[in-house]
Amino acid sequence: MQEPRLPQETLVEIIKYLKPTLRVMLVSKWFTAQILDYCIESYTFRYADECSPLNVKKFSNARDIIIQPDKFTYNINPISLTLGCSATVSLDYLIGMSRLTSLNSHVTEIIGVSKLTNLRSLRVHGSEPLNGLMLDELKLFAGTPSPINMSSLKYLALNDTKAPELTNIQLDTLILVNTAIPHSYMCSTRSLTFLNASWPCIPCEEFMNLTKLESLTTHSTPGSVIAKLTTLKHLYITRSNITGDHLRGLMLLSLNFQVPDKKIVCAHMTQLHTLMTCGNAVSDNDIKHLTSLTRLVLCGYPSDKSTVTDRGIAALTNLRELQVHNNTHITNHGVSHLKLMQKIIPTGSVLTDACVEGIYRYRYTYDGDRGGRISTSFT
Numbered sequence: 191m192q193e194p195r196l197p198q199e200t201l202v203e204i205i206k207y208l209k210p211t212l213r214v215m216l217v218s219k220w221f222t223a224q225i226l227d228y229c230i231e232s233y234t235f236r237y238a239d240e241c242s243p244l245n246v247k248k249f250s251n252a253r254d255i256i257i258q259p260d261k262f263t264y265n266i267n268p269i270s271l272t273l274g275c276s277a278t279v280s281l282d283y284l285i286g287m288s289r290l291t292s293l294n295s296h297v298t299e300i301i302g303v304s305k306l307t308n309l310r311s312l313r314v315h316g317s318e319p320l321n322g323l324m325l326d327e328l329k330l331f332a333g334t335p336s337p338i339n340m341s342s343l344k345y346l347a348l349n350d351t352k353a354p355e356l357t358n359i360q361l362d363t364l365i366l367v368n369t370a371i372p373h374s375y376m377c378s379t380r381s382l383t384f385l386n387a388s389w390p391c392i393p394c395e396e397f398m399n400l401t402k403l404e405s406l407t408t409h410s411t412p413g414s415v416i417a418k419l420t421t422l423k424h425l426y427i428t429r430s431n432i433t434g435d436h437l438r439g440l441m442l443l444s445l446n447f448q449v450p451d452k453k454i455v456c457a458h459m460t461q462l463h464t465l466m467t468c469g470n471a472v473s474d475n476d477i478k479h480l481t482s483l484t485r486l487v488l489c490g491y492p493s494d495k496s497t498v499t500d501r502g503i504a505a506l507t508n509l510r511e512l513q514v515h516n517n518t519h520i521t522n523h524g525v526s527h528l529k530l531m532q533k534i535i536p537t538g539s540v541l542t543d544a545c546v547e548g549i550y551r552y553r554y555t556y557d558g559d560r561g562g563r564i565s566t567s568f569t
Contacts, residue, residue, distance in 0.1 A: 270311075273297050281305060294329075316351040330354070371396060386426075432456070445471045456480070474502030481505050490516035490538075500524025514539045 270292040271284075281302045284290065292311040293303075303318050310326045316333030320340070327345035328338070335354035347365035348354075356378040363384040364375075371387060376399050379385075385400065386407040394415045405424040406416070416427070417436035424442040432455065440459050444466040456462070456472060457479040465472070465480065466487040477486075477498055483506050488498055499519035503509070509528050514520050516538040525534065525541065534541065 270294070273300075313347075316348075316354075443467075445469075470497050473497035474499055477502035478505050482508060484508055485511040487513040488515065488517055488520075489513075503528070511535075514541060 267287050267289050269289050271287065271290055272294040273296060275296040281300065284293070284300075284306055288308075290306065291308055293306065293309055294311075294313040295303075295315070296313075297315070299315050299318060303312070303314055304320055304322045306312075307322060307324075309323060312320075312323070312325055312327070313329035313331070314320075316330040316335040318333075319336055320328075320338060321336075323340065324342045325340060326342055328340075328343055329347040329349070330351050331349040332351055334352050337355035337357060338359065339357040341358045343359050344362040346356075346359075346361055346363070348367070348369040350368040353366075353369055353372050353375065356375065359378045360381045361378055362381060364371075364379060364382055364387070365385075366387040373396070376396065379396075380399055380401070382400055382403055384405045385403060386405075387409075394412065397411070397415050397419065400419060401421065403419055403421055406419065406422060407426040408416075409427075410429040411427070413432040416422075416425070416432060419437075420439070422437060422440060425437070425440055426444040426446070428446050435458050438458060439461060441461055442464040443456065443459065443462055444464075446466075446468050455476065456465070457476045460479065461482060462480050463482055464485040465477075465483055466485075466489070468489040470490075474497065478501070486503070486506065486509060498517065500521055500523060503512075503520060503524055504527075507528065508530060510530050511533040512520075512525065512528075512531065513535040514537075518538075518540050521540055522542060522544050525531065
């Protein structure tokens with residue numbers, strides 16, 4: 191007779207209380223087996239050549255398994271499987287994995303992958319035929335993909351491959367790396383909430399269709415176009431001017447590799463909780479209005495004359511994390527009154543661990559490069 195098993199949600203709650211759990215494990219073999227089985231099934235097992243058959247058998251039901259070697263013949267039944275670029279497995283071997291719903295393949299090709307009809311998430315070479323699959327998530331690399339007709343598909347990532355023709359698809363997420371977006375995608379991207387297309391640039395007219403977009407990563411799209419995306423919450427951008435009273439709903443703004451003549455006006459973005467900038471994109475006049483910020487990252491270059499100083503951060507009383515790189519105008523005195531701070535990372539700055547003196551609500555406060563890495567903990 192098979193022993194009863196505790197529900198997974200019950201095991202999760204039990205493991206939250208580690209010390210009592212260990213005490214019970216000392217007196218109950220059944221309870222110990224339940225906990226160990228759950229831990230193994232939730233474990234990511236990485237198979238390497240030096241792994242013993244005993245270890246492979248022990249973790250054969252691990253939730254996530256990563257295979258690196260050239261040959262692999264052990265019986266495993268993961269939910270998620272990653273195949274390294276040198277791994278060699280047969281299609282029949284994969285079909286035998288009854289729990290497999292996610293396959294992340296770095297192999298050049300897996301002939302007949304469309305027979306894995308239980309898959310919901312797939313990363314595969316672009317030349318693989320996908321007829322018959324009903325995926326939620328698809329990542330294609332290299333090759334020339336065939337047309338895709340898959341009404342279930344919500345997530346599409348294309349890396350260094352030609353964009354496939356899409357039919358009967360409404361995407362939530364689109365990621366493009368070295369892949370141009372064709373005009374025909376306008377019908378399939380009206381419901382996009384997440385777009386990462388840092389290179390190449392997206393034609394401006396394509397943005398007019400994105401009325402539900404919440405997160406955007408782009409290279410040098412004109413600020414006048416971005417300003418019309420009123421639903422944006424997260425924006426990652428390089429080489430663009432953003433001026434005027436726009437994007438009031440932004441919660442995260444990242445400006446990377448700013449060129450000297452590019453500026454941003456963000457004083458009106460009062461809902462921002464995270465701001466990451468490079469160069470001199472923002473100044474004290476902007477920063478001082480962003481009182482909702484909890485995370486601020488200022489990355490400068492040694493030649494920069496920083497425009498953010500103690501005066502700018504004085505009003506940021508909700509700040510919990512501060513990263514300062516190549517900025518000598520933010521000092522210990524300017525930081526010392528920020529009572530909610532939990533993490534400070536200074537490089538190329540004048541900040542020292544003295545900036546946390548008198549601040550007692552820290553668990554992890556200072557990680558600097560002055561004479562090595564310094565960590566200071568307060569309880």
